[in-house]
Amino acid sequence: MELIKELPEVFEEFAEQRQKSFMAMKGLKDQGVPVVGAYCTYFPAEIARAMGAVTVGLCSVSDETIPDAEKDLPKNLCPLIKSSYGFAKTDKCPFFYFSDVVVGETTCDGKKKMYEYMSDFKDVFVMELPNTQSEMALQLWKSELIRFKKYLEKKFDVEITDEAVSEAVKEENKVRKAMKELYHVMTLDPAPIKGGDLFKVLYGSGFKFDRKAIPAEIEAMREKIEKEYEEGKRLDKMPRILITGCPIGGATEKVIRAVEDNGGVVVAFENCNGAKSFDKLVDEENPDVYDALARRYLNIGCSVMTPNPNRLDLLDRLIDEFKVDGVVEMTLQACHTYNVESLSIRKFVNEKKGIPYINVETDYSQADIGQLNTRIAAFIEML
Amino acid sequence: MELIKELPEVFEEFAEQRQKSFMAMKGLKDQGVPVVGAYCTYFPAEIARAMGAVTVGLCSVSDETIPDAEKDLPKNLCPLIKSSYGFAKTDKCPFFYFSDVVVGETTCDGKKKMYEYMSDFKDVFVMELPNTQSEMALQLWKSELIRFKKYLEKKFDVEITDEAVSEAVKEENKVRKAMKELYHVMTLDPAPIKGGDLFKVLYGSGFKFDRKAIPAEIEAMREKIEKEYEEGKRLDKMPRILITGCPIGGATEKVIRAVEDNGGVVVAFENCNGAKSFDKLVDEENPDVYDALARRYLNIGCSVMTPNPNRLDLLDRLIDEFKVDGVVEMTLQACHTYNVESLSIRKFVNEKKGIPYINVETDYSQADIGQLNTRIAAFIEML
Missing domain, CATH: 3.40.50.11890 (Rossmann fold)
Incomplete structure (x- = not known):
């Protein structure tokens, strides 16, 4: 295609x-x-x-x-x-x-x-x-x-x-693989596209009901991005940010904009619409398809799990693969599990990965955009 | 004794x-x-x-x-x-x-x-x-x-x-029975003692390490209360309050005081140190003691359960048995499960039981005592 x-x-x-x-x-x-x-x-x-x-x-x-x-x-x-x-x-x-x-x-x-x-x-x-x-x-x-x-x-x-469930598993695994390969274009340094543009695809693809059609479309997009990159179309070199934390989308895309309006580029999304959703496949070799599905979904590294080692594992890999310079965690107000876990994420990012971390707690209003910009601009300037 | x-x-x-x-x-x-x-x-x-x-x-x-x-x-x-x-x-x-x-x-x-x-x-x-x-x-x-x-x-x-677990079950069941009989003195109308005094016993008994000694002591106390009641020692007739909601004790005893300093008497505690802890026994007839324990503890009607019918069942019985005139729910700030559930408790109390309900959300500071007194005094006056 x-x-x-x-x-x-x-x-x-x-x-x-x-x-x-x-x-x-x-x-x-x-x-x-x-x-x-x-x-x-x-x-x-x-x-x-x-x-x-x-x-x-x-x-x-x-x-x-x-x-x-x-x-x-x-x-x-x-x-x-x-x-x-x-x-x-x-x-x-x-x-x-x-x-x-x-x-x-x-x-x-x-x-x-x-x-x-x-x-x-x-x-x-x-x-x-x-x-x-x-x-x-x-x-x-x-x-x-x-x-x-x-x-x-x-x-x-x-x-x-x-059999029908297995077919659906194979179909969705193809989507996951395609999405994963797509967002891996952001391992390129300098980055080929803006994180905000990548996010539109990650988020929008969830609303494409013809799942069979997605992989080819996403692969074509990835090829085009890579081809244009080869031809020299790429962003300037700038601090590379990973966003983690609560689900992002809609009102909270303000956090992505705050990064990219202030001299950074979001190279990785660990959140629910990002790597968390696509990183792991359902095991197609498992003869018990419900066992395979149960394992895959239960192993999602969300802060509702205690303990939650899979989030650290994913962050660990993403920070290395995407050559991340700094981590921005977005937590929603009153989300207890992510807010409590943020301390251990900060420690992991600072101490184990040796890079800066900032937590921004926000809600769906646009009232804090000024403050968000100020804090994130200062964070990026420091990188 | x-x-x-x-x-x-x-x-x-x-x-x-x-x-x-x-x-x-x-x-x-x-x-x-x-x-x-x-x-x-x-x-x-x-x-x-x-x-x-x-x-x-x-x-x-x-x-x-x-x-x-x-x-x-x-x-x-x-x-x-x-x-x-x-x-x-x-x-x-x-x-x-x-x-x-x-x-x-x-x-x-x-x-x-x-x-x-x-x-x-x-x-x-x-x-x-x-x-x-x-x-x-x-x-x-x-x-x-x-x-x-x-x-x-x-x-x-x-x-x-x-066998040892079964023995411990029997021992603690005796404590539960004694405590339950004790707090049932509050079904008397007018009430024999203040709810604040009852609470001291409910709460303090948890810190008596010689569990074997508790039942006789509690039974003697109950007998004395009943005897004195017969002799005419009782409180004046006043609005009878049930307290429900988050665990109560220490700093939050301010809610009990706010009721009893403003003309009410707390006749029932549905909270963790009250009926919720003592109402149900572990089934001593169940040959599998872990099954018996699991059933008894899992069936506690805490708001962390979804759905949580056992809380309504307990409230239903307590409101009738203790001739409750009004329900005060104490929720702790940021306790999501109790705070969300409070709407259904309000509806149950108002619509199914036909009595007034008030929710007071508080924390461990003493800063809201004035406000607590004002709100609860107004509530009691209305009864």
């Missing part, structure tokens, strides 16, 4: 993908395709896709509906949870509206309790995600995956065969 | 029990008795007691050490977690100092992540408490109980037989 359009145009298309897919989803619904909505990287999408469903990440990245959410939820709760609930309750999220079922997980205190209220007005299936990655926790999680499968079979009156 | 001392004197003795037991614990340590410290009602103390250990609730109820904790932990975290960590880190808690091992559970986001840091300077055994009360969750929790037993056996080079 050859990419005919120019890269900036392609990046913008991905940036608009979420909006565009509202209509695509309506079309799919009209054809009778089941829609399964979710909020989290732990959601094992392959199981739903195995029955031909479309899966979609539900609205949770704007502060628009937070005042409505705060009628039911405490003000002192992370904006992602309040936004999710607010969009659901006010029915302002087309994806939520079209979802036949919403899948939640017991990831964190706020989410698991919020889903209880969401269940009052929507079909919500909550999966019990354990707190650790022990062998017993794995068995619990695997049984939850199977419970989810059985739930879908009953609700939609279908059979979900292991 | 006849209670010779006067009741006010006995209540004060219980109030001072915690302080007094510092020296008692030192004596036990000198005799080589193992000490197991814990923070939570989910801690299955019977397993540790079965090997002859003393178990103790660790310091977590004063704001004294919070500034020290905030050097490592986020400011926006519940005061109980910050206080626990602060006492541990500054070594200002004698019980922590004497503990050979500290047992934590993955109850909430803040605690589970805090224990990671506590492990840097203390032997901490973290048990994975599931997020639900499903059958698979029960199996996980049971396996954690057995893992705890094996850990103790190895660490202390002892054998913990099922």
Whole structure:
């Protein structure tokens, strides 16, 4: 596949993908395709896709509906949870509206309790995600995956065969490989493109419902980036930043802009829409596909796990591979697990990796943009 | 057993029990008795007691050490977690100092992540408490109980037989029965004693290490209360309050005082030091003692569970049995699970039980006492 359009145009298309897919989803619904909505990287999408469903990440990245959410939820709760609930309750999220079922997980205190209220007005299936990655926790999680499968079979009156799940696994693994190869262009130094442009693709690709079409498109993009790089099209040399922490997207893209408007380039995203989602494949050789899925998803290095060695492992590799000069952690206000874990991330980055680290705690408002710019500009200047 | 001392004197003795037991614990340590410290009602103390250990609730109820904790932990975290960590880190808690091992559970986001840091300077055994009360969750929790037993056996080079655990279960069940009968004196209307005095006993009894001695002492106290009540010694008739919500004790006893200084009487405590700890026995007829323990502890109606029907069940019974006129919920700042759940508690109390409800969110400072008094006085006046 050859990419005919120019890269900036392609990046913008991905940036608009979420909006565009509202209509695509309506079309799919009209054809009778089941829609399964979710909020989290732990959601094992392959199981739903195995029955031909479309899966979609539900609205949770704007502060628009937070005042409505705060009628039911405490003000002192992370904006992602309040936004999710607010969009659901006010029915302002087309994806939520079209979802036949919403899948939640017991990831964190706020989410698991919020889903209880969401269940009052929507079909919500909550999966019990354990707190650790022990062998017993794995068995619990695997049984939850199977419970989810059985739930879908009953609700939609279908059979979900292991073969179909394996096919969905292979399909999504191809997406992961393509995305991983794409973001690996940022190992080039100087960087070939802006982190903000890469992010548009990472984020927008989640809203492409034709998963089969993604790998070729992403590969073509990567080839074009590499070809243009060879031809000399590249950014100036500048401090190379890795962003880690809470899920990023929508309102919090202000952090990416604060880096790139102040002389840095984001070369790696460890967050949920970045490496955390694509780094590890599901093991296609495992004859028990639910075991394979359970292992892959449970091993995600999110701060909800205790302990959480896989986050350090991923950060360790990314910092080396992407020749990172400094780490910016973005934590959302009142997200206890990421906020508590930030101390150990700081220590790891400073002491084990020997590079600077800064933590910016923020919410979905744009009120702190001035302060963000000041702090991050000072951080980058120091590198 | 006849209670010779006067009741006010006995209540004060219980109030001072915690302080007094510092020296008692030192004596036990000198005799080589193992000490197991814990923070939570989910801690299955019977397993540790079965090997002859003393178990103790660790310091977590004063704001004294919070500034020290905030050097490592986020400011926006519940005061109980910050206080626990602060006492541990500054070594200002004698019980922590004497503990050979500290047992934590993955109850909430803040605690589970805090224990990671506590492990840097203390032997901490973290048990994975599931997020639900499903059958698979029960199996996980049971396996954690057995893992705890094996850990103790190895660490202390002892054998913990099922018989010894069963004995410890019977012993603690007797304590639970005695405590439950004691607090049932508050079903009398008008109430026989102040809720603040009852609380001293509920709280102080946790620091009596000779568990065998407790039932007779508590029964004698109850008999004395009932006898004096018969003789006409009772409080005036006044609005009867149930307190629910986060663990209460130490700094947060200000809420009890705010009720009883403003014309109300606290007739029931649903919190961790109250009915939640004593209401349900461990099933002595279950031939598998770990299964019995796992069921009893997992079924505690704490807001960390999703869903949490057992809290509503307990509240339902307490409100009826204790002829409650109004419910005061005390939530700690940044305790997400209790703060989110408060909406459903309010609805349950107002709509299902038809009585008023007020939520007071507080921390360990005494700065809000004026406001607390104003709000609670207005609430009681309305009853």
